[in-house]
Amino acid sequence: xxxxxxxxxxxxxxxxxxxxxxxxxxxxxxxxxxxxxxxxxxxxxxxxxxxxxxxxxxxxxxxxxxxxxxxxxxxxxxxxxxxxxxxxxxxxxxxxxxxxxxxxxxxxxxxxxxxxxxxxxxxxxxxxxxxxxxxxxxxxxxxxxxxxxxxxxxxxxxxxxxxxxxxxxxxxxxxxxxxxxxxxxxxxxxxxxxxxxxxxxxxxxxxxxxxxxxxxxxxxxxxxxxxxxxxxxxxxxxxxxxxxxxxxxxxxxxxxxxxxxxxxxxxxxxxxxxxxxxxxxxxxxxxxxxxxxxxxxxxxxxxxxxxxxxxxxx
Numbered sequence: 001x002x003x004x005x006x007x008x009x010x011x012x013x014x015x016x017x018x019x020x021x022x023x024x025x026x027x028x029x030x031x032x033x034x035x036x037x038x039x040x041x042x043x044x045x046x047x048x049x050x051x052x053x054x055x056x057x058x059x060x061x062x063x064x065x066x067x068x069x070x071x072x073x074x075x076x077x078x079x080x081x082x083x084x085x086x087x088x089x090x091x092x093x094x095x096x097x098x099x100x101x102x103x104x105x106x107x108x109x110x111x112x113x114x115x116x117x118x119x120x121x122x123x124x125x126x127x128x129x130x131x132x133x134x135x136x137x138x139x140x141x142x143x144x145x146x147x148x149x150x151x152x153x154x155x156x157x158x159x160x161x162x163x164x165x166x167x168x169x170x171x172x173x174x175x176x177x178x179x180x181x182x183x184x185x186x187x188x189x190x191x192x193x194x195x196x197x198x199x200x201x202x203x204x205x206x207x208x209x210x211x212x213x214x215x216x217x218x219x220x221x222x223x224x225x226x227x228x229x230x231x232x233x234x235x236x237x238x239x240x241x242x243x244x245x246x247x248x249x250x251x252x253x254x255x256x257x258x259x260x261x262x263x264x265x266x267x268x269x270x271x272x273x274x275x276x277x278x279x280x281x282x283x284x285x286x287x288x289x290x291x292x293x294x295x296x297x298x299x300x301x302x303x304x305x306x307x308x309x310x311x312x313x314x
């Protein structure tokens with residue numbers, strides 16, 4: 001049964017549509033892009049955040065300017081001279097602290113790791129996030145810390161990396177990295193927008209206006225965010241990691257990459273859902289091996305045995 005807040009939201013959009021479908025579409029776009037509270041929800045989330053914050057406190061923090069404000073990046077420098085550089089990007093409603101298991105695994109393998117708080121998240125400014133804002137943040141990180149040899153993105157972060165690599169925003173420089181790891185990431189944002197429209201009860205007229213308004217605000221149509229054509233065009237190695245039991249981003253998003261390129265590999269991390277997947281030992285192991293190689297993985301096991309020794313083979 002819909003909550004009282006959802007009933008009010010649906011009623012509000014119905015009233016706005018009668019007055020002006022354009023106004024309803026603009027309100028829907030703002031609601032779609034409104035980022036959630038930055039405070040952890042629940043005891044488990046607070047514990048994970050506190051642990052991540054303690055570990056992230058050792059990183060170099062840098063503020064980067066974008067057209068909509070500023071974003072915060074965190075750099076874990078490597079002691080190795082010829083280290084790989086890796087960018088790590090969180091998902092919707094998360095922040096850098098929640099990806100410290102993967103970041104530290106990569107760092108233990110000798111990589112220089114940069115974590116990014118997207119707009120409206122963590123210590124970055126704003127309350128709104130769309131694909132253009134995300135691409136600008138990634139471009140700012142690339143300008144400051146790149147070029148990157150690899151990039152890891154969870155959920156919306158993975159979709160953002162692919163969109164940024166597509167170079168679809170004109171004056172925003174494309175993200176140019178050697179290889180990608182996409183963890184629980186949606187591959188078609190139009191599906192996400194449709195689910196949002198269904199949830200808040202938008203009519204077909206308002207949905208069409210929403211797509212038009214999104215294009216006007218970001219400079220690209222929602223269809224241009226489709227990661228599969230982008231993957232085919234950029235033709236780079238991609239590791240798609242997903243759990244078939246993911247209830248937030250359906251596994252069909254990962255299956256869409258089947259047959260696209262022989263450079264794309266799949267790894268099913270079943271049983272970990274959408275959020276626990278980023279801390280799963282086998283996921284961390286697969287990420288290190290794919291981005292940095294087997295020697296880096298073995299090095300990370302030596303330095304972080306408790307986190308990685310039990311990882312299954314990949």
